[in-house]
Amino acid sequence: xxxxxxxxxxxxxxxxxxxxxxxxxxxxxxxxxxxxxxxxxxxxxxxxxxxxxxxxxxxxxxxxxxxxxxxxxxxxxxxxxxxxxxxxxxxxxxxxxxxxxxxxxxxxxxxxxxxxxxxxxxxxxxxxxxxxxxxxxxxxxxxxxxxxxxxxxxxxxxxxxxxxxxxxxxxxxxxxxxxxxxxxxxxxxxxxxxxxxxxxxxxxxxxxxxxxxxxxxxxxxxxxxxx
Amino acid sequence: xxxxxxxxxxxxxxxxxxxxxxxxxxxxxxxxxxxxxxxxxxxxxxxxxxxxxxxxxxxxxxxxxxxxxxxxxxxxxxxxxxxxxxxxxxxxxxxxxxxxxxxxxxxxxxxxxxxxxxxxxxxxxxxxxxxxxxxxxxxxxxxxxxxxxxxxxxxxxxxxxxxxxxxxxxxxxxxxxxxxxxxxxxxxxxxxxxxxxxxxxxxxxxxxxxxxxxxxxxxxxxxxxxx
DNA sequence: ACTATTCTTCATAATATCTTCATAACTTCT
DNA sequence: AGAAGTTATGAAGATATTATGAAGAATAGT
Numbered sequence: 001x002x003x004x005x006x007x008x009x010x011x012x013x014x015x016x017x018x019x020x021x022x023x024x025x026x027x028x029x030x031x032x033x034x035x036x037x038x039x040x041x042x043x044x045x046x047x048x049x050x051x052x053x054x055x056x057x058x059x060x061x062x063x064x065x066x067x068x069x070x071x072x073x074x075x076x077x078x079x080x081x082x083x084x085x086x087x088x089x090x091x092x093x094x095x096x097x098x099x100x101x102x103x104x105x106x107x108x109x110x111x112x113x114x115x116x117x118x119x120x121x122x123x124x125x126x127x128x129x130x131x132x133x134x135x136x137x138x139x140x141x142x143x144x145x146x147x148x149x150x151x152x153x154x155x156x157x158x159x160x161x162x163x164x165x166x167x168x169x170x171x172x173x174x175x176x177x178x179x180x181x182x183x184x185x186x187x188x189x190x191x192x193x194x195x196x197x198x199x200x201x202x203x204x205x206x207x208x209x210x211x212x213x214x215x216x217x218x219x220x221x222x223x224x225x226x227x
Numbered sequence: 228x229x230x231x232x233x234x235x236x237x238x239x240x241x242x243x244x245x246x247x248x249x250x251x252x253x254x255x256x257x258x259x260x261x262x263x264x265x266x267x268x269x270x271x272x273x274x275x276x277x278x279x280x281x282x283x284x285x286x287x288x289x290x291x292x293x294x295x296x297x298x299x300x301x302x303x304x305x306x307x308x309x310x311x312x313x314x315x316x317x318x319x320x321x322x323x324x325x326x327x328x329x330x331x332x333x334x335x336x337x338x339x340x341x342x343x344x345x346x347x348x349x350x351x352x353x354x355x356x357x358x359x360x361x362x363x364x365x366x367x368x369x370x371x372x373x374x375x376x377x378x379x380x381x382x383x384x385x386x387x388x389x390x391x392x393x394x395x396x397x398x399x400x401x402x403x404x405x406x407x408x409x410x411x412x413x414x415x416x417x418x419x420x421x422x423x424x425x426x427x428x429x430x431x432x433x434x435x436x437x438x439x440x441x442x443x444x445x446x447x448x449x450x451x452x453x454x
Numbered sequence: 455a456c457t458a459t460t461c462t463t464c465a466t467a468a469t470a471t472c473t474t475c476a477t478a479a480c481t482t483c484t
Numbered sequence: 485a486g487a488a489g490t491t492a493t494g495a496a497g498a499t500a501t502t503a504t505g506a507a508g509a510a511t512a513g514t
Binding site (some may be wrong): 188189192 | 470471472474475476480481482
């Protein structure tokens with residue numbers, strides 16, 4: 001059974017963003033937009049971890065934690081809007097296992113998730129290795145092999161490649177990919193992706209001038225070859 | 228602390244054979260040649276797993292299990308001389324976790340050991356001696372040799388190096404490494420790792436300015452060289 | 455309680471990466 | 485072929501991350 005993560009936040013955009021990349025990371029994701037719904041889902045789905053926004057209407061994160069913790073010890077990662085110490089202290093006192101301040105990048109969230117899962121003795125998500133043709137990408141060890149040659153990628157290059165390889169043949173718009181890199185920290189300029197792709201190609205393509213792995217789809221975006 | 232295995236058999240030859248092999252695999256091994264001695268050693272050493280011969284003079288395997296299980300739930304693998312169902316059934320009923328019939332090949336035994344340890348949630352055996360290139364790290368004696376020169380490491384430096392060397396090429400995040408040092412303690416500050424790494428490099432790297440063993444992976448963490 | 459060692463924090467210097475921008479190259483459409 | 489729009493590319497500035505020295509805090513040993 002895949003590791004299940006419950007994401008609780010009233011902001012639709014944030015929820016779907018988090019859901020998208022956690023799914024891509026190999027987690028099973030269920031979502032709730034308020035505390036009551038979350039309590040219900042937690043009972044039903046028995047998630048391995050909960051990602052919880054503190055600021056929610058109706059029932060806030062603290063209240064949810066209090067109620068949930070009466071029955072379960074599920075590890076919880078808090079999403080806090082501000083960087084004030086108050087949040088940290090209160091949240092951790094109530095039994096949260098870690099916290100991430102908004103805005104955050106996907107990479108930061110998944111790093112914390114993995115750390116918490118390891119700390120609480122859960123299993124890693126299953127699909128940690130992506131293998132397409134000659135390219136092997138291992139999320140856990142954060143290594144990429146082309147043929148039998150390791151290549152060093154920057155964080156952005158690595159995340160882009162992981163996204164593309166997660167669904168070979170699927171076209172990702174630059175906006176999709178930008179979300180992937182920047183998450184809720186959204187200030188980006190789509191052309192940035194072009195540059196990352198160029199640099200990535202320079203590292204993994206035998207002939208970067210006519211790419212074999214990462215193809216351009218004119219007017220739409222990029223995709224990993226499906227062959 | 229290395230995973231400890233208690234081997235109980237009255238055949239000296241078999242015991243030393245198994246002992247040698249398991250030691251080579253990175254386990255810590257203690258041995259007993261009869262039931263009484265085994266009970267004593269089990270109390271004293273608190274082994275993570277017991278390998279037990281059924282056929283022994285004085286106190287046989289079944290009797291040992293009965294007495295031992297009054298106090299402990301240590302997983303037990305039985306060594307049975309014959310392939311008869313009787314042994315299997317009785318043994319497993321008494322609470323053995325697996326059994327291996329003699330004669331057996333070393334690799335079969337270790338495979339079963341690992342399977343049982345995994346099943347019962349024990350930690351994988353951590354090889355006592357890690358040897359990568361010019362660096363030799365011995366967990367038991369807590370010593371590190373670079374070339375033929377012993378170097379003195381602080382506890383933190385030693386643990387960091389051991390973690391990194393346990394999976395060369397794998398990138399460890401600062402959070403990962405902090406957990407190794409501090410366990411579940413929470414107040415850790417990731418930058419602390421940087422300093423330990425710097426100090427570690429100063430002790431093991433020929434040229435700490437351009438490290439050969441402990442590499443930095445920008446934006447992610449550190450790894451031991453995979454070459 | 456004192457000393458020596460180790461650990462952590464902090465400030466700043468050194469690097470690597472990311473983003474932007476200008477321009478060249480390419481695609482598509484007419 | 486030409487026009488319009490899109491993508492590729494090299495380079496430079498902005499940003500983020502890591503390395504480092506040093507000082508204070510914590511810990512262990514005597």
